[in-house]
Amino acid sequence: MTPAPLKNLPPSTDVMVVGGGPAGLATALSLRVQGVNVIVVDGATGPGIGSRAAVVHAASLEELNTLGLASKLIGEGIPATEFSFRDDENKPLMNIDFSMLKDVTDFPMILLIAQDVVERVMVERLAELGVRTMFNKTVIRMREIAGGEGGDSGRLACTFASGETVIARTVVGADGSRSLVRQVAGIRFYDPRTKLEPIPSKDVIQLVLADILVSGPLPPTFVTDRPLTTFGSDGMVMLYPLKSPPDCPRGTYFFRFVCSLTPEDPEPPSVPSVQYIQNLLDARGPGSRLGKAMPRVVQVLTGSRYRTRSAIAEDFCSLPPRHGRAGAIALVGDAAHIHSPSGGQGMNLSICDGVRLGRALAVGTRYALSAYARDRRAAAQRGIELSERLMEFANVRGSWALGIRNAAMRTMMKFQGKQRSFALRMSGLTDPNDLWTW
Ligand SMILES: Cc1cc2nc3c(=O)[nH]c(=O)nc-3n(C[C@H](O)[C@H](O)[C@H](O)COP(=O)(O)OP(=O)(O)OC[C@H]3O[C@@H](n4cnc5c(N)ncnc54)[C@H](O)[C@@H]3O)c2cc1C
Structure with missing residues (x-):
């Protein structure tokens, strides 16, 4: 039976998701459809608004379909089959035809839909499953409960700006690029090329x-x-x-x-x-x-x-060795990876992270969580690589370099195999073992 949504924070929960953006909502939905108790808290006053992501790719639609959301989202957006690149004289450089992926996905498309619409649909579905996103709830502290503090040993105590404390077996950091959860867990966040922290710089585009x-x-x-x-x-x-x-x-x-x-x-x-x-x-x-x-x-x-800047978390999970499954911390979405919006990967990686983490947490074994961390970190690395390549291509300067870039793009598009691997990569459907080169 679907539980009635909670009005106030409970004293304890199986899983607490910190952050009610696409990553946190996807995690909570994925857990809920498998019957796991979850609460979602967010420090904002309400759902996110404003210009952010605008596309949902095939891999995300496949994952969202398992939550009963794909057709609803397609109805709310514009399903497109092509993504076009042109030069400044409006001549075609590349045209990616997603319909060529119909042999690998039920969603051979790129869905044009604003992030706030995606979030609204997810919040509504979560409410149908008995979970209300609790806004105005900012986590300000998190700590592991020590052995001498009673039966909750190893669990995580999260304290809110509003004064409450909730004890959770697992905490999911879906709290964006400045993630408090990631910082408390001591997980490094660095530029995958330089291995240095992503410091805002005027040199960055x-x-x-x-x-x-x-x-x-x-x-x-x-x-x-x-x-x-x-x-x-x-x-x-x-x-x-x-x-x-x-x-x-x-x-x-x-x-x-x-x-x-x-x-x-x-x-x-x-x-x-x-x-x-x-x-x-x-x-x-x-x-x-x-x-x-x-x-x-x-x-x-x-x-x-x-x-734009890129960064990735050193690990997407922190599993304490001493307490079995209690005290696990996992990261999803921008808390685990950031990069430029080029290629529209941010929200898509976040949704796929969330759905996969929900499944891994429902299984609950160390093996499942480690596999989540390994597979999604590899997916994030591919997303970062794609967005950086596109930004490099976009920001070529000088007429010689522009001529070479344009010729290279036009040549690539003459080969069906290249077009297909680009479409797969952009859709998030890439086989991790494929050899992807430009
Ligand atoms: C200006 C801008 C433009 C973008 N454009 C694109 C684009 O074109 N294409 C694309 O794919 N992506 C784009 N992105 C990225 C995309 O929006 C993100 O990848 C996506 O929102 C990540 O989802 P998330 O759930 O991980 O994080 P967020 O959406 O950032 O959600 C994190 C949530 O955590 C909450 N939170 C943070 N700290 C706490 C705390 N301590 N306690 C409680 N709650 C907390 C926040 O209030 C927030 O609601 C853009 C992002 C920005 C900022």
């Missing part, structure tokens, strides 16, 4: 993101049935068409806009204005270099700036 409404009719260089990335001489512009939110003015189109800035560009505003986005679109939008008029930006619904 900066991106501007915005959810925008533009007025129609759209010029032919704009597409509404697939994501379009323009690799120009000033970096890249990505346009993801999304389903318009309710109450949008008639005749407008809704896009997620992402633009990389060059080191010579002035510092972007922390919240981009309509005029700022219009200027970027006019200068770097698809076909702008050909003198094509860009559509008018009517409204910026949300926007932010973002410095």
Whole structure:
């Protein structure tokens, strides 16, 4: 029987998930469908909003399908079969056709859907399963209960800013890139190339993101049935068409806009204005270099700036040797890995981490948790590698280098095998043993 959602924090639980983003919600759903007691806490005042991820890939849809969510999400988004890359004269560089994956997945597509919609659907499903995400609950301390403190020895005591303490057998750190859980567990978080901490730096490429409404009719260089990335001489512009939110003015189109800035560009505003986005679109939008008029930006619904950097946790699990299964700490999502949004991997890795961790925790053996940590760390490394390659390709400078990059991309796309391995890699369906090279 589905339990009634809790109103207050309980004194103890089997699993406490810290963080109610996509990773934490996926973990809780995966545990709940297997009958494990779980609570989800989040320090924010409510569900996340704003410009973040905009695509769900096939591997995530496969995992979400096991939670009964794939068809609901497909209904709420735009299922696309292609992802196009063009140069700044709007000539094709690469076209990835996901329909070629129909022999390996029931979801040979790239689903265009905003992260806040994905989170809302997951929160609703979790409520159906009797779990309410508890907001305004920030974990400020976590410690292992010592042997002399009674029967809870080895379990983890989490203290909240609101004063309560909850004792959990297992704590899942789904608390984002600055994860407190990861820090308390003493797990290192470093750039996989340099092995150093990911320190914010002005040398790192900066991106501007915005959810925008533009007025129609759209010029032919704009597409509404697939994501379009323009690799120009000033970096890249990505346009993801999304389903318009309710109450949008008639005749407008809704896009997620992402633009990389060059080191010579002035510092972007922390919240981009309509005029700022219009200027970027006019200068770097698809076909702008050909003198094509860009559509008018009517409204910026949300926007932010973002410095890309990569980091991975040294281990995705911490299993204390002394107390059997009690006191295990596991990491999912951005708490375990971060990288640029290029390739749309962040939310997807997070969802897959969560579903896989839920299954491993339901089995409950050290072997299952170690396998989770090993497999998902390898998946995160592949995601980081893909996003870094795409950022390198996007930010090539100088006419010679641009010519070589463009020729290389066009040549790659002539080979079905390359196209397929790229589609597999982007979808998260890659066989870990495959030899993937550009
Ligand atoms: C500006 C921006 C743009 C992005 N663009 C893209 C994109 O285009 N494509 C893409 O794939 N990904 C993108 N991402 C990344 C994507 O949003 C993340 O990968 C994804 O949100 C990770 O999910 P998560 O659940 O691990 O973490 P989050 O979504 O960060 O959720 C963590 C949650 O933990 C809570 N929390 C933190 N500390 C505590 C605590 N001590 N106690 C309780 N709760 C706590 C927070 O309130 C938050 O709700 C973007 C991210 C940002 C910030």
